[in-house]
Amino acid sequence: MARLRVSVHKFSSCDGCQLALLNRVEEVMRLADRVAFVHFAELGYVNPDAPVDVAFVEGSVSTPEEVMRIRELRKNARTLVTIGACATAGGIQALRNLQADGRAWVAALYPSPEHVSLLGTSHAISRYVAVDLELWGCPVDSRQVFSAIQALALGVMPINPRDSVCMACKREGNVCVLVAHGAPCMGPVTRSGCGALCPRFGRACYACYGPSEQVNGLALTQRLASLGLDPDAIARRFLSINNAAGPFTEAGLRARASQ
Amino acid sequence: MSRPRRPQPARRGRRAMREISVKVPLLARVEGEGALALKVRDGVIETLQLRIFEPPRLFEKLLEGRSFEEVPDIVARICGICPVAYQMSACHAIEGILGLAPGPWVRRMRRLFYCGEWIESHSLHIHLLAAPDFLGYPNALEMAKAHPEIMRRGLALQGLGNDLIGLLGGRSVHPVGARIGGFYHAPEEAPVRALRERLEAATEDAKALVSWVASLPLPSTEQVFECVSLRHADEYPMNEGRIVSDQGLDLAPADFEAEFEERQASYSTALHCLHRGKPYLVGPLARLNLNFDRLPPSVAEHARASGIAFPSYNPFHSIMARAVEVHCAIVEAAALLDRYEVPAQPFAVPSPRPGVGFGCTEAPRGILWHRYELDSGGRVLRARIVPPTSQNQARIEEDLRTELAALGADSTDEALRLRAEAVIRNYDPCISCATHFLNLEVART
Numbered sequence: 002m003a004r005l006r007v008s009v010h011k012f013s014s015c016d017g018c019q020l021a022l023l024n025r026v027e028e029v030m031r032l033a034d035r036v037a038f039v040h041f042a043e044l045g046y047v048n049p050d051a052p053v054d055v056a057f058v059e060g061s062v063s064t065p066e067e068v069m070r071i072r073e074l075r076k077n078a079r080t081l082v083t084i085g086a087c088a089t090a091g092g093i094q095a096l097r098n099l100q101a102d103g104r105a106w107v108a109a110l111y112p113s114p115e116h117v118s119l120l121g122t123s124h125a126i127s128r129y130v131a132v133d134l135e136l137w138g139c140p141v142d143s144r145q146v147f148s149a150i151q152a153l154a155l156g157v158m159p160i161n162p163r164d165s166v167c168m169a170c171k172r173e174g175n176v177c178v179l180v181a182h183g184a185p186c187m188g189p190v191t192r193s194g195c196g197a198l199c200p201r202f203g204r205a206c207y208a209c210y211g212p213s214e215q216v217n218g219l220a221l222t223q224r225l226a227s228l229g230l231d232p233d234a235i236a237r238r239f240l241s242i243n244n245a246a247g248p249f250t251e252a253g254l255r256a257r258a259s260q
Numbered sequence: 261m262s263r264p265r266r267p268q269p270a271r272r273g274r275r276a277m278r279e280i281s282v283k284v285p286l287l288a289r290v291e292g293e294g295a296l297a298l299k300v301r302d303g304v305i306e307t308l309q310l311r312i313f314e315p316p317r318l319f320e321k322l323l324e325g326r327s328f329e330e331v332p333d334i335v336a337r338i339c340g341i342c343p344v345a346y347q348m349s350a351c352h353a354i355e356g357i358l359g360l361a362p363g364p365w366v367r368r369m370r371r372l373f374y375c376g377e378w379i380e381s382h383s384l385h386i387h388l389l390a391a392p393d394f395l396g397y398p399n400a401l402e403m404a405k406a407h408p409e410i411m412r413r414g415l416a417l418q419g420l421g422n423d424l425i426g427l428l429g430g431r432s433v434h435p436v437g438a439r440i441g442g443f444y445h446a447p448e449e450a451p452v453r454a455l456r457e458r459l460e461a462a463t464e465d466a467k468a469l470v471s472w473v474a475s476l477p478l479p480s481t482e483q484v485f486e487c488v489s490l491r492h493a494d495e496y497p498m499n500e501g502r503i504v505s506d507q508g509l510d511l512a513p514a515d516f517e518a519e520f521e522e523r524q525a526s527y528s529t530a531l532h533c534l535h536r537g538k539p540y541l542v543g544p545l546a547r548l549n550l551n552f553d554r555l556p557p558s559v560a561e562h563a564r565a566s567g568i569a570f571p572s573y574n575p576f577h578s579i580m581a582r583a584v585e586v587h588c589a590i591v592e593a594a595a596l597l598d599r600y601e602v603p604a605q606p607f608a609v610p611s612p613r614p615g616v617g618f619g620c621t622e623a624p625r626g627i628l629w630h631r632y633e634l635d636s637g638g639r640v641l642r643a644r645i646v647p648p649t650s651q652n653q654a655r656i657e658e659d660l661r662t663e664l665a666a667l668g669a670d671s672t673d674e675a676l677r678l679r680a681e682a683v684i685r686n687y688d689p690c691i692s693c694a695t696h697f698l699n700l701e702v703a704r705t
Contacts, residue, residue, distance in 0.1 A: 017340020045399025094317035106321040198430040202445035
């Protein structure tokens with residue numbers, strides 16, 4: 002059986018999602034009879050324009066050069082998979098999209114902003130090209146990425162759970178931090194996949210895995226308000242790492258407008 | 261090193277002016293993306309520019325208006341490889357404003373957290389990014405075929421570092437455990453005991469790593485540069501200390517801006533930070549050069565016996581400094597867990613108050629300086645972050661100029677490229693960290 006040709010590409014990001022693979026190099030090596038890495042610069046494979054079966058994309062599109070690069074990449078990839086909050090929802094850097102002029106932030110930080118080629122917006126990959134599979138999380142978990150590679154090597158689309166962190170807490174037997182401790186937990190609207198890490202540590206989930214299925218933003222907003230959070234604090238809970246994910250943008254802006 | 265210049269009329273038209281410009285991603289095996297542009301005239305390097313293409317994500321602006329409690333989770337996202345460093349610099353800066361003293365348990369656990377990040381980041385760099393250069397392999401997977409035991413040992417150390425971060429943070433990339441005032445959760449005794457045993461076993465691996473790195477065919481060169489790091493009264497520096505250099509600098513983190521300034525180059529999105537207008541070095545080699553006497557005795561003794569003497573002004577010895585620091589972090593982490601007790605509460609409770617605060621800690625790649633200004637409600641009014649990579653960038657260019665001239669600028673493109681990549685990798689530039697900031701009033705020259 003021919004090996005699955007895989008590439009890993011970086012756009013605007015922190016490199017953390019590539020660590021899902023780089024922190025598990027022994028497992029990467031065990032994939033060698035089924036998977037061939039064609040491009041993965043951080044691991045030493047440089048061949049960005051080669052056609053591949055599966056391209057994993059980390060990072061958001063935030064420069065004119067990245068707009069062109071993602072379009073070329075789409076032509077070369079049979080299956081395109083986004084990994085992480087940046088590639089899937091624009092990342093925390095998409096907060097500048099909510100400014101009247103996103104480029105104003107560049108001018109505030111650089112003495113010569115004209116030398117910084119940066120769009121006023123940071124968008125998910127899906128804003129520019131069709132995406133076949135989106136793996137959420139800031140960062141993605143190694144298990145998500147390896148399961149996806151294994152499934153795609155077998156020729157099937159991976160299972161991509163969309164249930165909420167609440168479901169994960171119930172499965173793990175965690176005490177509910179919202180009900181028991183009044184913590185402003187985002188678990189009810191956040192996709193599972195992290196292993197309910199924050200509630201397990203007794204802290205409120207901060208929604209780094211993005212929206213789950215059937216987000217009820219209004220109900221959670223009311224619950225957070227009843228805990229004593231002011232509208233801006235509620236808005237910031239939604240407008241954080243996955244601020245540009247539709248249901249979160251909507252809930253966050255609605256909370257902010259209610260001030 | 262200058263080379264004799266002879267007129268070569270017959271070849272002039274063809275190669276007197278040779279422009280070598282290698283585009284993204286020239287730099288395989290670095291974190292983030294960059295490229296190097298060289299102009300060579302008559303065999304002499306005329307201009308050399310390390311171009312960093314990493315798109316800035318403007319963290320200093322997006323932090324404005326956020327609550328102080330959110331800052332550790334937000335700044336972690338600047339770098340997936342050293343999120344702990346960002347969290348620690350931010351915690352120290354903000355606790356300075358709030359007048360919060362988290363106490364000895366938190367202090368010890370933060371040091372443990374940092375040990376985990378050094379072990380993880382350094383082991384990743386040594387084995388996956390740097391060593392293939394010195395042994396002549398294109399990447400770590402090829403190297404692993406010829407040196408399976410070395411790679412297995414390196415990956416096990418990397419895994420141990422990740423698990424130490426996970427003990428306190430829940431996960432090693434963007435850990436969720438750290439908060440202003442301490443940690444959300446205190447580890448139970450059973451996982452602590454298990455890690456303590458693994459650290460014990462890993463001490464021998466770390467010693468073997470140091471000996472192995474010392475045996476690598478590292479190029480010999482000696483350069484002149486200023487080393488800058490933290491220095492603590494009695495510890496190898498991680499979370500605390502004064503900023504010192506081997507040229508007499510000695511200042512509190514709050515005074516950083518009086519000595520260091522950032523400039524923007526038109527060809528790069530990373531600002532260059534200079535000390536009184538000159539390049540300087542931060543990171544493991546600078547730290548070890550300035551703090552060899554602060555290593556645990558067993559670590560210092562083994563480093564001395566390995567045959568590479570510190571202080572060293574050979575930038576290729578950075579990989580050796582990383583190996584020594586892995587050993588140091590393992591010995592320190594084991595000692596920190598020896599005295600482990602589950603505390604009544606793993607954090608001090610913060611309450612907002614306005615002010616300006618500074619934090620400077622030793623990220624794996626060097627000093628990471630933060631400054632925050634909070635309002636009376638604890639909201640961020642202004643933030644400034646100076647990561648190690650922007651501090652090392654001018655030094656990297658200076659090193660490249662020296663090493664490529666020594667190699668001979670009329671060498672083949674391939675030879676220049678390989679040497680340049682090896683030079684750049686010594687600094688382990690975390691280009692993703694080259695976010696950026698900078699005050700508008702900073703002068704350009």
